[in-house]
Amino acid sequence: MNLHAIRAIYRFEMARTRRTLLQSIVSPVISTSLYFVVFGSAIGSRISEIDGISYGAFIVPGLIMLSLLTQSLSNASFGIYFPKFTGTIYELLSAPVSYLEIVVSYVGAAATKSIILGLIILATAGLFVPLQIQHPLWMILFLLLTTVTFSLLGFIIGIWADNFEKLQLVPLLIVTPLTFLGGSFYSVNMLPPFWRTVTLFNPVVYLISGFRWSFYGVADFDVRVSLAMTLAFLAVFVATVAWIFKTGYRLKS
Amino acid sequence: MAAPALSFAIVAGMPDIISIKNLSKTYASGFRALKGINLDIRRGEIFALLGPNGAGKTTLISIICGIVNPSEGSVQVDGCDIIHNYREARSLIGLVPQELATDAFESVWATVSFSRGLFGKGPNPAHIEKVLRVLSLWEKKDSRVMTLSGGMKRRLLIAKALSHEPKVLFLDEPTAGVDVSLRKDMWQLVRSLRETGVTIILTTHYIEEAEEMADRVGVIRNGEIILVEDKADLMRKLGKKQLTLHLQQPLSHIPEALADYHLDLTEDGSALTYTYETQADRTGIVSLLEALNAAGVGFRDLQTTESSLEDIFIELVRTGQ
Numbered sequence: 001m002n003l004h005a006i007r008a009i010y011r012f013e014m015a016r017t018r019r020t021l022l023q024s025i026v027s028p029v030i031s032t033s034l035y036f037v038v039f040g041s042a043i044g045s046r047i048s049e050i051d052g053i054s055y056g057a058f059i060v061p062g063l064i065m066l067s068l069l070t071q072s073l074s075n076a077s078f079g080i081y082f083p084k085f086t087g088t089i090y091e092l093l094s095a096p097v098s099y100l101e102i103v104v105s106y107v108g109a110a111a112t113k114s115i116i117l118g119l120i121i122l123a124t125a126g127l128f129v130p131l132q133i134q135h136p137l138w139m140i141l142f143l144l145l146t147t148v149t150f151s152l153l154g155f156i157i158g159i160w161a162d163n164f165e166k167l168q169l170v171p172l173l174i175v176t177p178l179t180f181l182g183g184s185f186y187s188v189n190m191l192p193p194f195w196r197t198v199t200l201f202n203p204v205v206y207l208i209s210g211f212r213w214s215f216y217g218v219a220d221f222d223v224r225v226s227l228a229m230t231l232a233f234l235a236v237f238v239a240t241v242a243w244i245f246k247t248g249y250r251l252k253s
Numbered sequence: 254m255a256a257p258a259l260s261f262a263i264v265a266g267m268p269d270i271i272s273i274k275n276l277s278k279t280y281a282s283g284f285r286a287l288k289g290i291n292l293d294i295r296r297g298e299i300f301a302l303l304g305p306n307g308a309g310k311t312t313l314i315s316i317i318c319g320i321v322n323p324s325e326g327s328v329q330v331d332g333c334d335i336i337h338n339y340r341e342a343r344s345l346i347g348l349v350p351q352e353l354a355t356d357a358f359e360s361v362w363a364t365v366s367f368s369r370g371l372f373g374k375g376p377n378p379a380h381i382e383k384v385l386r387v388l389s390l391w392e393k394k395d396s397r398v399m400t401l402s403g404g405m406k407r408r409l410l411i412a413k414a415l416s417h418e419p420k421v422l423f424l425d426e427p428t429a430g431v432d433v434s435l436r437k438d439m440w441q442l443v444r445s446l447r448e449t450g451v452t453i454i455l456t457t458h459y460i461e462e463a464e465e466m467a468d469r470v471g472v473i474r475n476g477e478i479i480l481v482e483d484k485a486d487l488m489r490k491l492g493k494k495q496l497t498l499h500l501q502q503p504l505s506h507i508p509e510a511l512a513d514y515h516l517d518l519t520e521d522g523s524a525l526t527y528t529y530e531t532q533a534d535r536t537g538i539v540s541l542l543e544a545l546n547a548a549g550v551g552f553r554d555l556q557t558t559e560s561s562l563e564d565i566f567i568e569l570v571r572t573g574q
């Protein structure tokens with residue numbers, strides 16, 4: 001294990017995070033606050049409780065999840081895309097590091113940043129609505145699993161993308177819609193039967209449901225189903241990354 | 254008496270630092286950039302890989318360093334296979350790439366320290382300081398990389414490559430686009446590195462660079478190594494010499510009697526030039542001088558010039574040996 005390399009990459013990535021800390025924290029915090037003002041207070045006051053939870057509180061886990069997913073994706077994809085873009089990737093490829101070490105350090109750094117942001121948003125939410133977390137360990141588990149899983153996806157996107165548009169494409173066209181339609185702002189049970197069935201194919205639904213359960217003990221699905229789905233995504237992305245490195249896809253000619 | 258014999262035994266017993274066997278590369282486009290390369294690099298030498306643009310120099314280096322996958326063949330670095338023992342092999346190598354690819358926002362110190370860590374070495378500020386001083390980057394250690402000039406960035410890439418104390422240093426066109434004084438500094442640096450036991454492989458299409466620095470020269474053309482020679486041998490073997498005779502009386506034409514020597518007469522008729530191959534058993538100089546004497550052509554001075562590696566190289570690449 002080349003621990004020096006893992007440490008070097010992780011610190012390098014965290015230094016990048018630190019340089020852009022203000023913008024990377026300020027914008028999610030502002031947008032989350034806006035969600036609370038609009039949905040939580042303005043509209044939410046006219047919406048009845050869902051599963052016995054006030055609407056403002058109900059949307060907290062979904063909003064955090066939304067930030068976690070988008071942040072993990074963009075941090076990880078940018079982290080590996082940028083060296084490809086500038087050409088400095090030559091050094092990584094010529095270094096005595098294993099694929100596992102590369103993934104651990106890049107994904108670890110991206111996940112760290114997302115978790116910090118998630119916690120900041122959680123604290124921000126606490127300013128607007130009274131928070132309760134019934135199952136803190138599960139909450140942390142879902143937080144970790146989600147950030148790692150989607151940082152892996154981000155890593156894959158960063159390797160696949162060969163221009164900045166593609167880098168934005170997947171988060172914008174797929175992940176954000178899936179998150180919005182994944183029960184961030186409503187319970188899946190509120191949907192008509194047909195759409196409810198469609199929603200079952202949206203992977204993000206399970207993440208949000210599980211995360212919400214860890215807060216309030218109510219969920220659209222059994223928490224074990226949520227956990228199993230999350231782990232399944234993790235496995236798919238791990239397998240994809242393994243394939244990328246085995247074939248040198250978009251990294252080595 | 255024992256000492257030289259012993260050191261000879263050690264040198265003779267030491268395998269080559271890099272051994273390339275039957276290496277080929279076909280890119281995804283179907284283009285065959287390397288065609289069965291066999292090449293051994295000796296421990297501690299400066300090896301210049303000389304070849305025109307597109308010959309496959311960067312491809313060869315990139316395979317050895319792990320940036321490009323080989324299609325066929327194998328490479329060993331100090332006995333370690335670059336695929337199966339990639340960790341050991343790569344930790345021995347420092348690479349200065351052809352393209353000036355650098356970070357932008359990091360400080361010089363941070364980016365060089367990063368490289369050391371990436372190559373699996375623990376922090377050693379004293380070594381980093383030494384490298385930065387040698388490369389005249391010490392004053393810039395806290396500057397952001399993007400504020401450096403092109404020449405400084407080139408030196409920064411060298412500093413990064415040296416940060417983990419490699420045994421083998423690859424310099425891919427190190428002086429391309431570098432001004433003359435900096436080039437001289439670079440050569441000086443390379444020589445002093447060799448003195449510390451580092452093996453240096455540099456690619457170049459500037460012949461004067463190979464001529465100035467290399468112990469051995471390899472010429473690559475269209476993905477094939479067409480020649481590997483000690484530089485001195487190469488110049489001796491392939492070198493042509495010219496004998497110029499400054500005449501006492503200008504000639505209007507070359508006398509019939511001297512036709513066999515294929516002489517050239519300068520425009521003003523004041524000098525004759527005779528070209529001969531140095532490796533030939535008989536250069537023909539003696540008989541030429543006798544023939545001149547017999548024809549009554551007197552000369553007041555003579556001089557010989559040797560063709561440079563550049564002439565040899567152009568000849569080689571043009572004719573394909």
Ligand SMILES: Nc1ncnc2c1ncn2[C@@H]1O[C@H](COP(=O)(O)OP(=O)(O)O)[C@@H](O)[C@H]1O
Nearest residue numbers: 253280282284286305306307308309310311312
């Ligand atoms: N990724 C690639 N895909 C296809 N062809 C390539 C690639 N990289 C280099 N080549 C081709 O391989 C040949 C050798 O290139 P290169 O090794 O860079 O030559 P040199 O460094 O000697 O100038 C060139 O014809 C180049 O166009």
Ligand SMILES: [Mg+2]
Nearest residue numbers: 310311312351
């Ligand atoms: Mg090249």
